[in-house]
Amino acid sequence: MTHTGTGAVSAAANQRRVAFATIIGTTIEWYDFFIYATGAALVFAELFFKPAGANIATLLSFATVGISFLFRPLGAFLAGHFGDVIGRRAMLVITLILMGASTTLIGVLPTFSQAGMAAPVLLLLLRILQGVSAGGEWGGAVLMAVEHAPAKRRGLAGAFPQLGVPLGMLLASGVMAIMTGLVSPGKAFLEWGWRVPFLLSVVLIVVGYFVRRSVEESPVFAEIAERGRQTKVPILVLFRKHWHLVILAALVFVGNNAVGYMTTGGFIQGYATSKLKMDATAVLLAATVASAMWFVSTLVAGILADKIGRKATYLIGFAFQALMVFPLFWFVNLGNLGGLYAGLVLLSIGLGLTYGPQAAWYAEIFPASVRFSGVSISYAIGAILGGAFAPTIAQALLQATGSTAAVSAYLLVATLVSIGAVLCLRDRRGIPLGPDHEAEQATGATVFGPNRSAEPVAAEA
Incomplete structure (x- = not known):
């Protein structure tokens, strides 16, 4: 009995280490990614693209934000x-180093005005490396979290790496x-102040x-490797047998990412600083609170996903998000900090509810x-379809119509696309994740086929 208790404590301690490692790692990754977006909104047009003219710059x-996607x-x-x-853990370390190095180099x-066309070209190349890193990091982080977790707590465990995104945004906006x-905010910030957040990486x-x-390797991959069951070319198998799941899962992400x-x-x-002439520091603090x-x-x-x-x-x-896309700009367009805070905070509720369950469900x-x-x-793919050029599309709609209503309509369409994709997938809460259950895992994920996993299996709990 004592041995069993010790084992339970050890397992719980390991899960806490995994949760801490995934949330710290993803926070750092997304701090790097978002500090670029903040720089794009505040200084890059002036420093790297000014010769193109104000609107085009x-x-x-914003286009460089999207191109990385x-x-x-x-x-x-x-x-x-x-x-x-070769495993989940190795890829987590590699992607972290790649992201951090790219971000630091942007800071120098x-x-x-100093290097001509070489400056925006180098900026774009480093942003591309950030995109490569971000594309590889997320999958490893969420699988380390979910595959280490008991079946009944995967939703919460999967929410921890997801928490790194708002934490990364909070850290980037705060710094x-x-x-x-x-x-x-004038000459000194443009000369060197903006570089400090990048160099902190x-x-x-x-x-x-x-x-x-x-952190130890994922137990699911460890079991696969021990038995020598690694797929030689997993991407070919994925697209040959499960392409429809890739499309639906990507569309689930579109609405959250666009908004x-x-x-x-x-x-x-x-928009708030240039169009509404609000103080940049106050706007960044509002984004931090959101x-x-x-x-x-x-x-x-994450808790609800398990319940x-x-x-x-x-x-x-998504229902809450759809209700908020028009009030978002109604509040922001009041032109005061109260409206800005209200719009961003209310929007963030829907964003969290449509992001927390993603890791476990995927x-x-x-x-x-x-x-x-x-x-x-x-x-x-979901990030490309949803978020890649969302700021650019929003800016183009604003310039073409002179109104934020068109932007809200665009966000509503993206949200409705994701609702449709969610309705096409089955909830597979509790399904075994190990290699012995491949046949069960490979069927029944959509509402269009036989439901082979209708009863959640709690064997891994």
Whole structure:
């Protein structure tokens, strides 16, 4: 009996280490990713694209935010392949180092006035490397969390790496707000103040590296490797047998990503500072508070996903999100901080509810042998379709119509697309994730085929 108790304590301690490692790692990854978007909203148009003219420079600045998404599938393909062949943990460390190095180098780039066309080209190349890293990191983080967790707590466990996104946004907005507050918003900030948040990534890399190296490999992959069951070319198997799941899972992500990138992509920050003439520091602080609400609602969603199911939690979240896309700009267009806070905080509730269940549901959709490839590629494609050019599209709609109503309509359409995809998938809460259950994992994920996993299996709990 004592041995059993010790084993339970050890398992619980290991799960806490995994949760801590995934949340720290993803926070660092997304801090790096979002600090770029904040820079694009505040300074990159002026420093790297100014010769194109004010309006075109702003569009080009936001376009570089989106172009990196086109390279997420490359990161997802590479990390998915090697994650299914050599393991989850190794890919987590590699993607973390790649992201951190790219971010740090952005902090030392020359501007257009110093290097001419070489400056925006180098900026774009480093942003592409960020995209490759982001495309590969997410799948490894969520599988480490979900595959280590008991079946009854996968929703909450999967929410921990998801929490890294709002935490990364909170950290990025907070650090940039400190810099705009401490440094003159004029010449000094444009010369060196904006670089500091990028250079801080060096410290974060070191912390994240040691945290992630301390975590054991996923037990599911360890079992696959022990039996020599790795799929040689998992991506080919994925697209030959499960292409429809990749499409549906990607579409599930579209609505959350399009709406989320109104803040994480910097559109609202840029709109509030340039169009509404609000103070940059105050706007960044509002984004920071909204990120805190996003964090809370993501955590709540992970708990709800275990209580009422992944699908039900998603539908509640998307319904709330759909109701908020027009009030978002009604509040923001009041032109005061109260309206900005209200719009962003209310929007963040729906964002969290449609992000918290994602890790567990994605992991339960795909068979163990191609799971890393499946979740990574679905996430990357969904990010392209939803968030890649959301800030650019929003800016173009605003310039073409002169109204934010068109932007809200665009966000509503994206949300409705995701609701349709959610309705096409089954909730697979509790299905075994190990390699001995590949046949069960490979069938019954959509409402269009036989339901082979109607009764949740609690064997892994």
